[in-house]
Amino acid sequence: MQVALVQTALEWENPSNNRALLDKKLSAISPHTDLVVLPEMFTTGFTMHPHHCAETMEGPTVKWMQRWAQHLQAALVGSVAIVENGRFYNRLLFVTPEGNVLNYDKKHRFALAGEDQVYEAGKHRLCIDYKGWKICPFICYDLRFPVFSRNSEDYDISLYVANWPAPRIQAWDVLLRARAVENMCYTLGVNRVGIDGNGLEYPGHSQAIDCFGNYLLSPQPTEGVFTVVLDKEKLEESRLRFPFLNDRDTFTV
Secondary structure: OEEEEOOOOOOOOOOHHHHHHHHHHHHOOOOOOEEEEHHHHHOOOOOHHHHOEOOOOHHHHHHHHHHHHHHOOOOOEEEEEEEEEEEEEEEEEEEOOOOEEEEEEOOOOHHHHHHHHOOOOOOOOOOOEEOOOOEEEEEHHHHHOHHHHOOOOOOOEEEEEEOHHHHHHHHHHHHHHHHHHHHHHHHHEEEEEOOOOOOEEEEEEEEEOOOOOOEHHHHHHHOOEEEEEOHHHHHHHHHOOOHHHHHHHOOOO
């Protein structure tokens, strides 16, 4: 599977400008790409003021994702501030080339920034079957909670979309490698760069890691679109040789 990781700066609370910015980046993506990963809240930045910039599931960003997924013949994934029945959600959208939209609402809201006061918590994980791969997507703060990320479905890829700031970026690097090793899976992390409307700096460090903790893509410090190729046969051979998941604990989440 060929994956494009889109590490970008974001304009604060401006969905139309961010879609236009991403148009330029997506237009340069290889036609052989299978999956395109965007950061958390890629239309607004990590805002606690969704009242004037959140969208519905029938809004322009979902339609934009569907158009690009069809054009690239690749799935697009990233999270967006969504309003539904008067409530707000930090919602990850996984849009297939056929236009199907799967979603996951962020379960672990970042209370330090007041996210738990603004957005509703998700209740269920999402595990997606796509092109022969099983993918489990998460959002930012979920990374700190290994029980929630536990590979109980034998997924092949865990991916984390984020707005993870510079002061704690070392934790991002360490935890992504830990999730890959303990779950015997490929792990992808996509973070943003730049400075947001609260003055917080984001240093990127988007990366891809194999099931032994080795970098397929080392943490990237600059804006860009980075391509990695994941090998399903190699992953399956590694799991047969080292069947660590057979001894995993069972948790209810």
